[in-house]
Amino acid sequence: MVRFEDVVLRYGKGPEILKHISLQFDPGSYHFLVGASGAGKSSLLRMMYLAQHPSDGRVALFGRDIAGLSRRETALLRRQIGVVFQDFRLLEHLTARENVALPLQISGEAGARSAKDVEELLSWVGLADHMDALPPTLSGGQQQRVAIARAVIGRPSLLLADEPTGNLDDRMAVRLLYLFEELNKIGTTVVIATHNESLVQRFRHPITRLSGGEIDSSGDSAAAPKREAP
Amino acid sequence: MSRRRKHQAVPLDRDASGRYLPLLVAIMVYLAALALAGAMVANKLASRWDSGLAGALTVQLPAAAPAAENATGNDPVLPAVVALLEQTQGVIAVDAMQTSEISALLEPWLGDAVLAGDLPLPRLIAVTVDAGQPPDLAALRRSVLAIAPGSLVDDHQRWLSHLLDLAWAVEIMAIVIVAMVVCAAAIMVAFVTRMGLAAHEQAIELLHLIGAQDSYVARQFQNHALSLGLRGGLIGLLCALPTLYLGRHLLQRINSGLLPEMSLLPHEWSLLILLPVASALVTMLTARFTVLRTLARMP
Ligand SMILES: Nc1ncnc2c1ncn2[C@@H]1O[C@H](COP(=O)(O)OP(=O)(O)OP(=O)(O)O)[C@@H](O)[C@H]1O
Numbered sequence: 456m457v458r459f460e461d462v463v464l465r466y467g468k469g470p471e472i473l474k475h476i477s478l479q480f481d482p483g484s485y486h487f488l489v490g491a492s493g494a495g496k497s498s499l500l501r502m503m504y505l506a507q508h509p510s511d512g513r514v515a516l517f518g519r520d521i522a523g524l525s526r527r528e529t530a531l532l533r534r535q536i537g538v539v540f541q542d543f544r545l546l547e548h549l550t551a552r553e554n555v556a557l558p559l560q561i562s563g564e565a566g567a568r569s570a571k572d573v574e575e576l577l578s579w580v581g582l583a584d585h586m587d588a589l590p591p592t593l594s595g596g597q598q599q600r601v602a603i604a605r606a607v608i609g610r611p612s613l614l615l616a617d618e619p620t621g622n623l624d625d626r627m628a629v630r631l632l633y634l635f636e637e638l639n640k641i642g643t644t645v646v647i648a649t650h651n652e653s654l655v656q657r658f659r660h661p662i663t664r665l666s667g668g669e670i671d672s673s674g675d676s677a678a679a680p681k682r683e684a685p
Numbered sequence: 686m687s688r689r690r691k692h693q694a695v696p697l698d699r700d701a702s703g704r705y706l707p708l709l710v711a712i713m714v715y716l717a718a719l720a721l722a723g724a725m726v727a728n729k730l731a732s733r734w735d736s737g738l739a740g741a742l743t744v745q746l747p748a749a750a751p752a753a754e755n756a757t758g759n760d761p762v763l764p765a766v767v768a769l770l771e772q773t774q775g776v777i778a779v780d781a782m783q784t785s786e787i788s789a790l791l792e793p794w795l796g797d798a799v800l801a802g803d804l805p806l807p808r809l810i811a812v813t814v815d816a817g818q819p820p821d822l823a824a825l826r827r828s829v830l831a832i833a834p835g836s837l838v839d840d841h842q843r844w845l846s847h848l849l850d851l852a853w854a855v856e857i858m859a860i861v862i863v864a865m866v867v868c869a870a871a872i873m874v875a876f877v878t879r880m881g882l883a884a885h886e887q888a889i890e891l892l893h894l895i896g897a898q899d900s901y902v903a904r905q906f907q908n909h910a911l912s913l914g915l916r917g918g919l920i921g922l923l924c925a926l927p928t929l930y931l932g933r934h935l936l937q938r939i940n941s942g943l944l945p946e947m948s949l950l951p952h953e954w955s956l957l958i959l960l961p962v963a964s965a966l967v968t969m970l971t972a973r974f975t976v977l978r979t980l981a982r983m984p
């Protein structure tokens with residue numbers, strides 16, 4: 456599903472943020488991506504949702520090398536990827552409902568049926584009373600839930616969530632992680648980047664730990680968090 | 686409830702361009718409407734002059750020698766030429782103008798001297814010819830000169846061709862004006878579209894990240910441009926109508942017989958009414974083209 460071979464990432468002429476990353480996430484798997492702030496988690500995800508090309512090395516998604524993709528192919532591939540951005544990236548002039556429906560509208564699946572799906576999903580994440588609210592009038596946690604709903608509404612094959620629980624209390628965080636769990640059960644590959652080690656401990660999924668721009672260790676168990684300078 | 690509100694992925698309707706673009710389009714459509722109407726009137730004048738003068742000749746005889754006139758009280762040359770003309774193949778009617786008619790024509794310029802009769806006046810013969818089978822002009826000229834040396838046989842072609850050149854030039858100028866207006870509008874819309882792309886960069890990036898193709902983004906811009914262009918076009922046309930009406934009124938006041946009926950025909954009206962449609966199309970296509978081109982250049 457996701458395959459990195461010797462990937463190096465530099466922003467401009469800056470230092471190497473990621474050095475020689477090789478990893479493989481199989482279809483239907485569920486991974487946590489952990490690491491200190493500034494370790495490069497978001498940068499790694501950015502390459503997975505095609506917002507960033509590697510400076511060196513190869514990235515393949517769905518078995519296809521992303522280097523040769525046309526703009527059209529890129530767009531179609533992205534429709535199979537749901538992303539929860541660390542900074543949400545909601546469109547501020549659209550209501551919660553419209554924001555969540557946007558991926559359906561773009562892929563041409565919007566309809567009466569999907570309008571109901573949107574409402575159900577928003578209710579499920581606890582926003583039944585805020586469907587027609589504009590993002591700036593919502594709290595950080597509420598906005599985050601809108602962002603999560605938007606990421607999963609299209610039933611993506613690959614779900615990439617960058618710090619999806621950062622603004623949520625533990626109860627809501629666990630609830631949403633169960634949502635991801637459910638999606639994973641119906642075949643979605645899930646990758647979650649987070650600081651929240653206690654959450655990571657609750658779910659038994661492989662952990663990829665970034666440190667110093669490299670993958671520190673990987674395995675089925677969550678190691679104790681390391682404290683590293685960014 | 687939210688369905689009432691227009692769902693716009695890129696909030697273009699909040700941009701300042703939404704306020705200025707229709708005004709600019711209105712001005713351009715106004716100019717284009719005047720230019721087009723001018724071209725159509727020029728075209729009408731040209732065809733009217735063309736057909737009005739095609740069947741006419743004027744024969745001008747030199748002023749009669751005072752001696753000859755005194756002797757007989759009449760000039761024998763004029764009847765001879767009239768007889769010749771009447772017998773010529775292709776001539777339909779011959780009308781020798783009376784001296785008094787010519788005097789009346791010239792009086793505004795020459796004053797009483799003409800009326801006093803002591804000025805030698807040329808004599809004019811208006812000839813109507815069959816436009817389908819006109820007489821051989823060169824032969825006719827030779828025959829007339831044989832009877833009355835110094836006469837002129839004028840088929841108005843020189844004068845007419847100058848007028849037609851003028852009308853043609855007016856038409857060309859009008860077309861050039863319309864073309865320039867279209868170019869200016871396109872440049873302006875391209876500029877506004879680029880500003881919009883920059884202003885909404887983040888929203889557009891987000892749309893791309895969740896799978897939008899360039900055509901989806903382009904559609905946002907082109908729909909917006911379409912409605913602005915149509916609105917501007919209608920305003921421009923509405924403003925042009927009173928101006929055209931005034932122009933027609935002024936032209937009719939100087940109606941000298943040379944000017945044909947100035948009102949536009951239905952198909953000419955429909956051309957003017959198509960202007961807002963055309964402006965909407967130009968703004969829409971320009972916006973679409975600009976977006977697609979700009980996005981395609983992005984990495
Ligand atoms: N657009 C950018 N241009 C230049 N440098 C960048 C850019 N984005 C990130 N970086 C740098 O890359 C490094 C990794 O950033 P990244 O956002 O991937 O970290 P992160 O692990 O997601 O951190 P956090 O947990 O705080 O979100 C940081 O040192 C940051 O300064």
Ligand SMILES: [Mg+2]
Pocket residue numbers: 496497498541617
């Ligand atoms: Mg991050």
